[in-house]
């Protein structure tokens with residue numbers, strides 16, 4: 001059995017939300033900024049974003065991450081099927097977007113546990129995003 005202090009430390013580590021572990025809204029905003037920069041410089045996907053308003057997409061992605069990772073924010077955008085309807089996004093593009101996210105997480109020194117959680121969340125949304 002753990003000494004009480006060890007238990008307390010482990011409990012804090014285990015119960016912090018992904019939102020808290022990423023540094024709350026400022027931490028997530030900084031990561032989303034780099035995800036956007038990676039998308040617009042990635043030849044596999046950048047043409048998709050030519051007509052987008054960068055500030056609006058970044059705000060919506062930030063809100064979605066904050067809300068989905070345990071923060072107090074509400075997501076005000078469309079659901080994933082509606083947001084990607086008519087784009088016919090393929091598997092290569094989906095992987096490219098995931099790679100852009102992982103690259104941004106690396107840049108911000110996000111740990112393996114958080115990286116794995118985020119990758120699982122992204123992958124769980126795949127069927128709502130591709131071939132819509």
Ligand code: HEM
Pocket residue numbers: 045048049051052053057060061064076077078079083084089093094095097121122123125126129
């Ligand atoms: C799990 C993966 C993805 C997530 C979580 C995601 C998330 C989002 C969110 C939150 C929005 C804004 C929703 C709104 O406009 O109401 C959005 C829009 C968009 N996404 Fe995704 N996305 C994903 C994958 C992709 C992929 C693979 C592509 C293709 C390269 C893509 C291209 C776009 C484009 C072009 C927009 C529209 C931007 C605009 O309206 O100007 N997304 N996405």
